[in-house]
Amino acid sequence: MITYLEAIREAQAKALADDPRVYIYGQDVGQFGGAFKATKGLAKEYPGRVLDAPISEDAIIGSAIGAAIEGMRPIIEMQFADFSTVGFNQIVNQAATLHWRTQIPCPITIRLPSGGTAGAGPFHSQSMEALYAHYPGLVVMTPATVEDAYSMLLEAVAIDDPVIFCEHKYLYYHLKAEKLPTEAVPTGKARIARQGRDATIVTYSAMLHESLACAEELASEGWEIEVIDLRTIKPLDTDTVLASVARTGRLLAVGEAWPWGGVTAEVIARVATEGFALLDAPPMRLNAKDTPVPFHPNLWGTHRPTAKTIAVALRRLLSA
Amino acid sequence: MITYLEAIREAQAKALADDPRVYIYGQDVGQFGGAFKATKGLAKEYPGRVLDAPISEDAIIGSAIGAAIEGMRPIIEMQFADFSTVGFNQIVNQAATLHWRTQIPCPITIRLPSGGTAGAGPFHSQSMEALYAHYPGLVVMTPATVEDAYSMLLEAVAIDDPVIFCEHKYLYYHLKAEKLPTEAVPTGKARIARQGRDATIVTYSAMLHESLACAEELASEGWEIEVIDLRTIKPLDTDTVLASVARTGRLLAVGEAWPWGGVTAEVIARVATEGFALLDAPPMRLNAKDTPVPFHPNLWGTHRPTAKTIAVALRRLLSA
Amino acid sequence: MVQATAVSTASADTSDLKARFLTAFRWMLLARVVEEKLAALYRGGKITGGVFLGKGQEALSVATAMALRKGDVFAPLIRDQAGRLAFGETLLDCTRTYMGSRLGPMRGRDGNVHRGRPKEGLMAMISHLGAMLPVVAGTLLARRFRGVEGTVGAVNLGDGATSTGAFHEGLNLAAVEKLPLVLVVANNQYAYSTPTSRQFACEDLVDKAVGYGVAGHSVDGTNLEACLDVLDRAVTAARTGGGPQLVIASLLRLVGHGEHDDAGYVDPALRKSPLGADCLELAEQRLLHENWTTSSALHEMQQDAQRQVEEAVATTLREPLPDPDTEDWCPLATRHLCEGGYSPT
C-alpha cells in the first residue's frame, strides 16, 4: 500500500532520477525531508539537488523562475499553501507572464500543501486554487487520488508552464492505493469517479471523497449519483461536466474553498451559460463558510462541506 | 464640474477634516500629491497626516492594521492596484482576519487604482477585485460614478472593516459630474443605472459605461436594456440582480477582469442557483481575455470588453 | 561621599537585581511548568493541532516582557510563554486557546500560540513569519498621531524570520519613522530543521542593525541577568527617543520545533556548547549561589507553579467547547455586510 503522500515523494524521486534539470527547493526539504516528509530521503539519494531554502517565499519562487529561464525544471515546496501569499507576486506576475511576455517557457512546479485538517487553523488550512486559476498563465492541479498525486505531479514537472500543484494535506496519510499507476488520464481532463444518472456532483481534491461517501449513502436509497473529479481546475474540463449534466439533468458543485467566486462559481457559470437546456432543476453549490478556517475541530467540521452536508444539499437537488 | 479623481480627493479631504483618526499613507502621497494626484494639496492642508511611504507594500499595509488596532482609520494608497500583490499577505491574512480572530475592528481603507488604460501594460492595469472578494473578511467596493467615488470612499473610511476600494484609472479624468452628492445609496446595494425590460446587464466599475453605451445603441433599435451597477462586489446585492432578471428574463454579466472565476462567474452562479426559473434564456458572461493585459492599444482594446463586444453578446442573448 | 554613594547604589542595584531576577525566575518557572503540561496533554491526545514550546528561551522572553510597562505593545511569537505571562497574559488564556475553550480569547477560532489581546497591547500573531513587525510599527505610529508618548513596542522573532521580506520592510519602516520599537531576535540556531548557515550569510545578525540605521545589541540568551540588562537598556533607549533597537540573542532551542518533532537534526556539539545551556537551570543555580533563595523556597515555587497550572487546566477542561450551531459565522464587524447566506448548509 502506498499513501497519497508517498506517491508525491515517489513522483519527485522519479522526476529527479529521470531528468537532470529537476531540483527541489523549499524550507526544510533537505536532510529533514520536509515538514510533511514529502521529500524524505531525496537529499541523500540526489545530493546537491534538494536544497533547504531560507524563509523567503518571494525569493524562493523568484529564483525558481530564473532557474527555469536557464532550462531547469524546479519543484518548489511551500511549507503550507497559506504561505504562498508571501510569494504571490512572483507567481502571478513573474511566472505566469514569462512565456506570454518573452516566449521563454517557465516550467516550474509549485507544490502547495493545501486544505483543512483538524486543529490546523486559519493559516495552515487554506485552499488557494481559485486565486491562481483566476490569473492567466498558470495551470492549477488539484489531485484527489493517490494515482493522480503521482502521475499529475510527474505531468506538472513535464509541462512547460508553471503549475500550481494543490496537494491536499487531509489526504496525505489517509488515502492509500495498491500501487503507483503506469498510465494517467491526460492533463486537463476530468474523470468520472462514480457513474450515476440522477444527479451530477462536480468536485475536486478532498471533497471528492466526501462526495463519494455521500453518493454511496444515497445509493442505499436507490439514487445513482454521478461524481466528477475535475483533477485540474485550470483548465477546467467543461466538456466532461456538460456531458454528465446532459445525462443527469442535475448539478451540484462542491468545493472546500470559500463561497465567493472559486471553482463552484466557475463550474455553475459554465454549465448555466453553455448547458442551460441540459438542466432539469436549478444547479446548486456547496462551499466552506465565508469565514477564515477555524482551528477547533468542532468548528472546522462545520466550516467545510462533509458527506453529511453534501447529502442535505443533494436531497434538495433531487427533489427540486 | 468635478472629475471622478477629484471626487476621490475631496472625499479624502472631508475624511481628514471630519475625523482626526484618519490619516493617509502611501508612496508619493505627500507633497507630491500621489502618482495620480488623488491626494493633491492634502499634505499641506493636513500637516503630518499625509505621509510618504517607502516602497514597502507589505509594511505599509501591516502598519495600517496596527494603527487600526489603536483606533486610527488609515487610508492607504497603493500606487497601482497591481502592486498590492506585494502586500497581499497582510491584506488577506492579517487585515481580513483581525476582527474574526480578536473582535478588534480593522477599519482600514486600501485604495487600489485599478483597471486598464491605453499603454499601461500587464503590471499597471489589473482588476484584482475577485481576489479580495474571495477571501472572507473584506468589503470590496468598485465605484463606477463620480458620486459613488465620493460617497463610497467616505463610507469605506466609516466602515469598521477593511475595505478594498477599487477605483478605476480609466474613469479618473474622463468621468465628470456637476457636483458632489450629499446622499448615497447604502453600502452593499446595487443601483439600477438604466431601466429596461428586455435584458439585464450586471456590471460594475468602468464596464458600466461600456454597458450603458451599448444599451444606448440598442435603444435606437427599440431594445430596452436594464443595466445594473453592482457598486460593491462583496457583499454582492443578489436581491437587486434577481429582481431585475425577474423583470427581463435575460442576463449578461460583464466584467473587465479575467474570465476564470470572478464577478461574472459569481453573478451567474447566484442567479442560476437562486433565480433559475426567472431565466428565459441561458445567461451569458463577458470578460477580458485570459492573458495578461497587453500594452499596445490595439491589443488592449480587444482584450477588454467594449460597448461593441457587449452589443454582440447582447444581440445573441436577445435572440436566444 | 562619592564612594559611599557608589556603594549604596551598588547595593540598591543588587537588591533591585535580586528582585527582578526572582520575579523573572518565577515567570520562567511557571512557563516551563505549563509547557511541560501542554506537552503531556499533547502526548495524551488532549490537544488538537500543534504544540510549540519555548524551552531554553524563557530568559530572553521574560526579559523582554519585564522591560515593558502597562500601555506598551508586545508581539510575542512561538516561544514566548514566559514573556506572555510576564506581560500579563493569564495561564487560562494559554490553556483555553490550546484546548479550544469557548471562553478563551480566541474562542476556538485559532489555537496554540495564535492568541493575544490586542486591546491590552498583546498582539495576536498570524502564522506568517515577520508579519507582526509592521503591525507593531503601526501601533506606534498611531500613538504618535494620537500624541501618546513614552510607550514602546516589542516584537519577538526567530533567526529564520530575519529572511522574510516582512522583517526587512517592517524594520526599515520603523527606522524611517524612528519609532520606539524593539525587535528581539532569538537566534536559536535553527528555523525548524534549517541551520543558520542556510538562513543567512552575515557573521552575526547584529551586523544588520547598521544597514537599517538602528541601534544593535547582542546578548547571551542563556543568561538571565544579561537578558534583563540588555533588554532594559534597549527598551529604555527606544522609550527615550533612540529609535528602533535590534536585539540579537544567542541560544539554542532545547525542544523540537513543535512537540511532533524530535529535533534529531540538532548538532550534538551545539547541545554541549554554552549555547545549549538551559537558562532556567542557570538561573536557579545563580539564585542559590547568590543566596537569593533557598532550596526549599524553590521547591515551594515549583509546587505553586504546578498548582496554578493544574488549576488552569482543570478549569479549562470543565469549560464549553465551541459550538458550531451558536457560532457566529460572520467575519465582519459590520454585521449587515456579511454574506453568510451564500454558503448553504
Next chain:
Amino acid sequence: MVQATAVSTASADTSDLKARFLTAFRWMLLARVVEEKLAALYRGGKITGGVFLGKGQEALSVATAMALRKGDVFAPLIRDQAGRLAFGETLLDCTRTYMGSRLGPMRGRDGNVHRGRPKEGLMAMISHLGAMLPVVAGTLLARRFRGVEGTVGAVNLGDGATSTGAFHEGLNLAAVEKLPLVLVVANNQYAYSTPTSRQFACEDLVDKAVGYGVAGHSVDGTNLEACLDVLDRAVTAARTGGGPQLVIASLLRLVGHGEHDDAGYVDPALRKSPLGADCLELAEQRLLHENWTTSSALHEMQQDAQRQVEEAVATTLREPLPDPDTEDWCPLATRHLCEGGYSPT
C-alpha cells in the same frame, strides 16, 4: 627593471582605460540621443504609455554592462538605456518596444522599459520593484547546477527598491548560496518624488552589505572612470568566487521619474551639488582634457548616434503594429491547455 615594467604597465593601463572610456562614452552618447528622441516622440504624442529615461545615470549603467561578458546575465531596470546598448540590446529593440512594433521582442504585449531577451541573458523586467533580483539569483543557481562556471549576474535597482521585501529576500538568498551576483543600486536621491530620508535611515546604503555578509562598494556615479573601475572590480570579485557584491552609486536623476513628471520636487541644492553633475558632460570634458578625442571626432560621434537613432525610429515606424485578430491570445506554452474559449467576444 622594476620601474620600467611599472611604466609600461601604466601606459598599458592608460591605453586600456582610454579604449574602455571611449567605448563607454559612445554607448552613453547613443543612449542619451535615443532617449532624447523618445522624449520628443512622447511630447509629439507618438508613444502611448510612459517614457522613462536614464539621464545622469549613463556612466553607472554602461559600466555595469561593460564589466559583463557574453554569457553573463543582466537585469537592467528603468534607467539603463546605456547599459542595455552596451550589453548588446539593439536600438531597434528599444524603439520597437516603445512604439509597439509587432516585430519587437515584446510584440506590443509589453512596452517601454519592460523588454529583454532572456535567452541572451538580458532579463525582461516586470514592474514590481526588486522582483528581478531573485530571478537573476535563480539563473546563477541554474548555472551552478549545470556546471557552468565563471559567469556573473548583474541586477540594477534604485534607492527606492532597497525598501522592498524582494530586495532583502533576493540578496539574502544570493548570499546564502554565495552566488556570483552583482547588485548595483543607483542611489539617485529620489524614488519618484520620495527623497531618501523617507526611504531609509542608514547613513549610507553600502552599510547594508555587512548585514547580508556580502562585499560592499561605493562609487561616484557621475564619474565614468570610477564607475568602470568599481564595477570591474565588483564583477571580477563575483566571477572569481567572492560571492555577491553590493555596489552603491551616488548620483542624481537629471530627469523626471517619467517624461510626464517635471521633477519639481527635486531639491535645487542637490542639483547644484556634485551629485547633480551630468556624467556625460564630465566624460566629454575628460575625453578632451586627456586628448583622447577631438571636438570634431565628438561631433562625428554625435552625428553618427543621431543617424542610428533616426534610422531605428524610421524603420520602426514602417513596421506593422500588433493586430488583435492575428494575435495569439494564449498565455501558456502548452497550447492545448489554454482556456481562451471561455472568454467570448
